[in-house]
Amino acid sequence: MGARGLLVVVLVVTLSTVCAEEACSEHGSIVDGKCVCNTPLPVDDSPGWVGNKCAIRVHHLTLDGKDVQETCGNGHICNVVTPTEPVCFSAGIAGLESSAFYLNLLFTSNEVGANVVLQGLLTNFTSTLDPTTGATAVVPQMYPNADAPYSFSTHVSQGSTGTQLKLTRQQLGYGAYTGLYLCVRTDATTIVSLRAAEHTCPFDLFANGTLQLCSGRSSSDACPHGICTCLPPYNPPSNWVVTPGLGFEDCSTALMQLQPSIPLTVPELAPGGWVFYRVEVPESGGRELHVWAATAEATKGSLVLYLRHQQLPGDAAGQHELASDSAAAPFPTSWWHDQSAHLILRRRESFFQTGTWYLGVHNKGVGPVSFSVGSALHDCPNNCSDRGTCDATTGKCICSEPTAPVSADCSIALHELELDKEVVMEPRQFTFDELVLRGIRDKLQVSGATRVKLAVSFTTTDPDSAGLPSWVNGRPVVLAAPSLEAALNQTAADRDGGAHPLHPQGTVESLALSTHGVSYSMNIGSWTVGDDGSLRVVIWNPLSSPLRQVGYRLAVLLQTECPGECSGHGTCNTTTGQCTCEEPYTGADCSVDPSSRVCTNGTSRSVRREGVRGLCWVPCREDGRSFDDESCDDLQCDGPGEGHGQLRRKGTEVECVEDMCVAGNYTVVDPSGDFLCTRRCVCPEDGSACTMEGTCLAGTNQCLKGLRLAEDGVNCVAAGACEEGSLKRAYDMEGGSIFSVCQCTAAGNPASCSFSVPTLAAGNANGVVSCLPGYERQSSTSTIKLSDGNSVVVGGTCGRPRKRGVSGGMVFFYCLLSIFLAAGLVVGGKYGVLWYEQYRYGRSIFSQGYVSWPLFGIRGNAGSGTDDW
Known part of the structure; x- marks a missing residue:
């Protein structure tokens, strides 16, 4: 090679080296197309460098409660974070293997409008010996970059500029990790404060760096097994079976x-x-x-x-x-x-x-x-409701005033009503009052009246002069019924969130009294009169607090209806049933206005139809003097509301129905909880509500609760710890959970079986996505091949559907296992679902920060002390 050729080679090598150093911010080199950082940990007072381009500074983090700026290397600024310059900190946590049980992080931001995120990466710091120099260097197993998924995160924002994150040895892997990175990112320039400390006892870390152990209520600074020795009244009973989460481990519970x-x-x-x-x-x-x-x-x-x-x-x-x-x-x-x-x-x-x-x-x-x-x-039921005396020998009440026969505790007082005579009850504690108006059917026939009207109001002893505070949801309810049992069944339906059996579906009329001191009226139909010709009015008081007492005023009146209630243009003489019209209106119902037309041809207005739960659009009559309120050109059904979901019109009929599902096949859980299966949603041709069939499609049973499908394909029997195709919960995510899949390298060999290890950062690859009701699986997916050739679809996330096709009152169809309809597993195959534990979905809250655990899941109070991290 000539001198010129040698010069070209040297120049190319030199330029390549320079370009590689510039691509990695002069703190790393390119290997296999990616930057490998030279110093991912701080060295003495000099910061380390991490990130995809080795451009993120790493400073020392001490676990002694000192702020990062106090321990920052000479001449460095550690606490300023900008949108383009995130900052990381590193700390050794080997002490959590033997000496410490708890690690607390106190994190604040001085910029109220900034959204600042703190992410933690658990790793291992390994000491290596350089054979050339004999020097020992500490090397992390992984460091923050695109290939390293974060272990946990928290954030501060405008609503909360500070948070304390309390981590346990259990959450940090029981000493499986010796190193920790904490990285801070922000959307606005801010100055942060970050303090960290570890201890054998549960503790609070204060802004001045001091530690308060065991809520300041322990007799010792030593905490064997990480549990405080609490002083009374913060100590548990001597026979306490240790149950994590009740607060006695840190003396926070009395x-x-x-x-x-x-x-x-x-x-x-x-x-x-x-x-x-x-x-x-x-x-x-x-x-x-x-x-x-x-x-x-x-x-x-x-x-x-x-x-x-x-x-x-x-x-x-x-x-x-x-x-x-x-x-x-x-x-x-x-x-x-x-x-x-x-x-x-x-x-x-x-x-x-x-x-x-x-x-x-x-x-x-x-x-x-x-x-x-x-x-x-x-000694007696409900202490006789303070309406009688108790016979302690028999445990029976002797009521001081008449009560309903079903009221063994004197709780349902019985009062006689008279027409046109007001009953006044002063505020007191009660749940039910029954008021009976006898012979009302005969009185209606003799008087010629067409309806019964109740006039009622309520008062309380609440100190708020305007009545009940807005945060008190309960209100007294008046019910008119042919029998006391019908009224009590109505209140039970209200308490349990059931349907309201109101006319014409039922025989109970009800009215909630929403405002203190306001007089309400209620028209009662003849269907509420009992077989004995009597009307029963029940006052239900749901306000059970001893702080609040309720009184009421009630009167029953007989009235004769006027035509069309005088169309809103006159007054009704309820004795004669005739209207006195206001000028210029005329007619028996005061609906005729000779001076002008009420509406024009082609226009319509909406009329509420309670019986069908919707709005009818009615047309203007040809003479333009009124709308034809008896017709229904178009029916607009109600949207989701109390007790029902989205309604739709039943074909061309003037009726609204609520679909319990959408036509098709669904995966549902059997009421026994032992198995799930595929059931068909059927929509009748006449437009009636779509309902779910009560039987499972043949061959679709899949077992839950750790059971497996028996050879008969129907029953569920005990299963092994890891049977190929079975699932085990790995962790929660927004809108659902991820399950590991049991895979076997050799068919029929249990020793070759193990569960997959999905991660959130890798798009939940190797994990089956299970979405909560209201969510659906989205994003990209892949498949896992099982030893027998079958496949399971894995990966993806849970998100809100772009268009809802299911009413709010539908059956909760579980997206529990996509392996049924979307994952490609053979329906009715040999693989059952191993359901190891039941978890409530939620988001853990530590202090005022919101903490997510994409690697370890979210722990509820399992009650047995078992670990699920």
């Missing part, structure tokens, strides 16, 4: 004695927090234990009560005997009526025992709750 008839006050219970009480039930006396909790102010919190004998209760199945949000509770939806919760423990219950019971109060809402809590022991 256990106090609750004496009957002596209420206690809790100033503030944070979201997710617990407080516990010890309640004694004696050997004799007190057939009922009544416990309650109630707030006196608006809150976004929601309290649920739990009772358990001789052990602290939890919210998981098997951790309590009674819960206030169960269907068996006395007021299962009372919290939404007046923000109170109640439980009644009765001696006749099969699980009843005397001795010590523990009451747990849990805030399941999204805001703090200040409330009062109390208990009472009664």
Whole structure:
């Protein structure tokens, strides 16, 4: 090679090296088309460099509570982040393997309008020896770039400029990782503060860098197994079976004695927090234990009560005997009526025992709750509703005023009504009042009246002079029915969220009294009169809180209807049934205006038709003097509302129906919970509502709860830990969950089977996507081949459908396993679903920051102490 050729080679090599260094920001070199950073960790006072182009600075992060700017290398600025210059920090976390149980991060931003994200990457820092120099260097197994999925993230924004992220040894892999990267990104230039600390005890990290161990309520700074030795009343009972999540591990939960008839006050219970009480039930006396909790102010919190004998209760199945949000509770939806919760423990219950019971109060809402809590022991049901005396020997009430026969606790007072005579009841505590007007059918026939009218209003003792506060949802309800049982069934439907059996479908008329002090009127049809010719009016008071008492005024009037209610242009003489029209209107119904036309040909207006749940568009009559309100040129059905979803017209009939599904086949879960299968949604040709068939299509049964499909293709039997094609929950994501797939390298060899390892960063590849109701699978997918040649579709995400085709009241069809209709697995094949645990979908909240765990999933209170990270 000549001198000129050699010069060209040297020049090409030199230019290639320079270009590679520039592509990697002079902090790395290109290998296989990607930048490999030379110093992904800080060296002495010099920062390291990471990222796709090795252009993101990495500074030291100490775990002693100091701010990153305090420990920054000489001459460096560590706390300024811009949209184009993110910043990372690195720290060794080997201590979490042996000496520490907890790692806290305190992260704040000084720019209120900025959205600042903090992402964490767990990795391993490995020491390597350079044989040439003999020097030891620390090398990360991975560092932040496009190929490294982050392990967790949190953020601060305009609504919350600071957050404290509390991580446990369990969440950080039980010492499986020795290194941690924390990277900060922002959409606006900001100055951040980041402090980190580790300890054997649960702790809070303050803005000055100090640590408060065990909420400041421990007798020792040592925490064996990461659990504090709490001082009373923050210590659990001596026989406590350790249950994570109840607050005794960090002394944040109190256990106090609750004496009957002596209420206690809790100033503030944070979201997710617990407080516990010890309640004694004696050997004799007190057939009922009544416990309650109630707030006196608006809150976004929601309290649920739990009772358990001789052990602290939890919210998981098997951790309590009674819960206030169960269907068996006395007021299962009372919290939404007046923000109170109640439980009644009765001696006749099969699980009843005397001795010590523990009451747990849990805030399941999204805001703090200040409330009062109390208990009472009664010998008679509901203490005879304060309307009688109790015979402690027999446990029966002697009511002081007439009550309904079904009212053993004197709770349903019985009052006689008279026509045109107002009944006045002062505010008091009650649930039901029954008022009976006897012989009303005869009075209607004698008087010639065509309708009965109720006039009613209510009052309360609430300190707000305008009446009930807006945050109290419950309102008294008036019901007119032929029998007390019909009225009580109506209230049960209201409490349970069922349908309202109103006329013409039922025989009950109801009216909610929404505003304090306002007089309401209610017209009652003849169908509400009972077989004995009497009318029964029931006042239902859903406000169960002891803070609030309700009174009312009620009168029954007989009226004769006027034609068309005088069309709104006159007054009705309810005695004669004749209209007195206003000028210039004439006619028996005051509908004729000689001076002008009401409408023009071709126009229409909407008329509400309650019976069909929609609007009828009615045309203008030919003479232009009125609309033909009896016709219905076009029917517009109601949209989603209380008790129903989107309605549609039934063919050409004047009727609206609600589809329970859309025509086609769906995967549904059997009520037993043992299996899911494919069922057909059928839409009748006459336009009636689409409904789901009650039987499964042959060969489509798929097992749940860890069961597998038996040889008969129908029944479910116990399954192995990893059977090919079975699934195991891996983690949650927005709108659904990801499941690992059991794969075998050799067919029929269980030893060759293992579960796949999907990741969120890799588009959930190797994982089956299971979407929640209201979501559908989107984005790209791929397939996994099983040893027998079958395929399972994996990958993708869950997103809102672009166009909803299913009503809000439809059956919840599970997108649970795409392997049925979308994943390509043979329907009715040998593979069952191994459903290892049931999880509630949610997003964990630490302090005021919202934390996602794409690698580890989201933990609820599993109740058994098992790990699911």
